[in-house]
Amino acid sequence: MFRIDRTANRLSKLERTSFSEVGFREREHLQEWLASMPDALCEAMSEGEDGLLIIQKEFDGFDGTRERLDLLALDRNGQLVVIENKLDDSGRDVVWQALKYAAYCSSLKKVEIVGIYQQYLDRQGGGDAAGLICEFLGEDTLDEVVLNDGTNQRVVFIAANFRREVTATVLWLREHQIDARCVKVVPYRFGEEIFVDLQQVIPTPEAADYMIRMAEKDSEEKSAKGAQKWSHQMRLEFWEQALEALRAAGLERWQNITPSRDHWLNSSISVSGVTLTLIFLRHEVRVEFQLNRSDRDENKWLFDQLAENRDAYEQAVGEELEWRRIDDKKVSMVVCKTSVQGYSKENWPEMIAWLVDHYRMMDEAFSEPVRGLAARMKPGGGS
Structure with missing residues (x-):
């Protein structure tokens, strides 16, 4: 050397x-x-x-x-x-x-591995082992994780x-x-x-x-x-049915979207880096309005503009929403969610109907205001 x-x-x-x-x-x-x-x-x-x-x-x-x-x-x-x-x-x-x-x-086993990591974190000054493992593996919840x-x-x-x-x-x-x-x-x-x-x-x-x-x-x-993993096959089947319902409801953005093994599906609102995302988990379904532009400051500025009128947006959607600014990450989001027994197929019609209705309401509430904000936004955030 x-x-x-x-x-x-x-x-x-x-x-x-x-x-x-x-x-x-x-x-x-x-x-x-x-x-x-x-x-x-x-x-x-x-x-x-x-x-x-x-x-x-x-x-x-x-x-x-x-x-x-x-x-x-x-x-x-x-x-x-x-x-x-x-x-x-x-x-x-x-x-x-x-x-x-x-x-x-x-x-x-999974619970033992999480416990081993938690002991390590506690000695290092603290941290949430389950959350950090999910983040490392790119999964939303520990239910989705195979260790x-x-x-x-x-x-x-x-x-x-x-x-x-x-x-x-x-x-x-x-x-x-x-x-x-x-x-x-x-x-x-x-x-x-x-x-x-x-x-x-x-x-x-x-x-x-x-x-x-x-x-x-x-x-x-x-x-x-061989057969695909059970959870992957479950997601494929769910998204097939959900996409049929979205298209039948006249939501044209979903016409060219294909089913996925992932726990999420994205649709664009014609603003770069901004999506309406559907989430399917074992115990929860969500509609997320995600601000994930390449510039972190732009995401935070858009979020702050929306958050100033949060009561009006929640009234338009008819639900209490989660406002996640997430200061330590680039993305920010507004989340509408409900608890379900997601892997019981008999619950799927009700879950899909909820997703279709709340996707439409989130779209009507947020998409047009964000398109207006994005049109007058300077690079790096702000107007």
């Missing part, structure tokens, strides 16, 4: 060192770095956009043993990831140790050097459809500065991409032969 000297237009070689030489320890340093910045590990594994959610450090919640795994994480598929850290040498027994942990974790499905726990080994018996075993595991990876973490010194380089060595990035594509192809073929 080299450092660029812009002034001299030369390269300066960084001195490779060892963690023990520069005084770093496994738990106090390497483990803390990864726990606080999992993106560094994700970048090394070419998962920068997918990410990992660290849910526990030094996890020892296994029955009949006091062993501890270094880091426990969730990936975007809701699968558990066992992360074992070593410093200058991987050791001989790290694979056996990690596989035991993966086996222990394979039986963890630790099947036996697909992933294993990541981290060390500066890997012994041959370790790399040979990891390659063998991968051949047998176990997602095991080796990430090399190497310290470098330049003067008083210390740098760390993380690179995935098994599989190589090129091989990983190929193997992921082959796994996706195999998954698609299996999906085509």
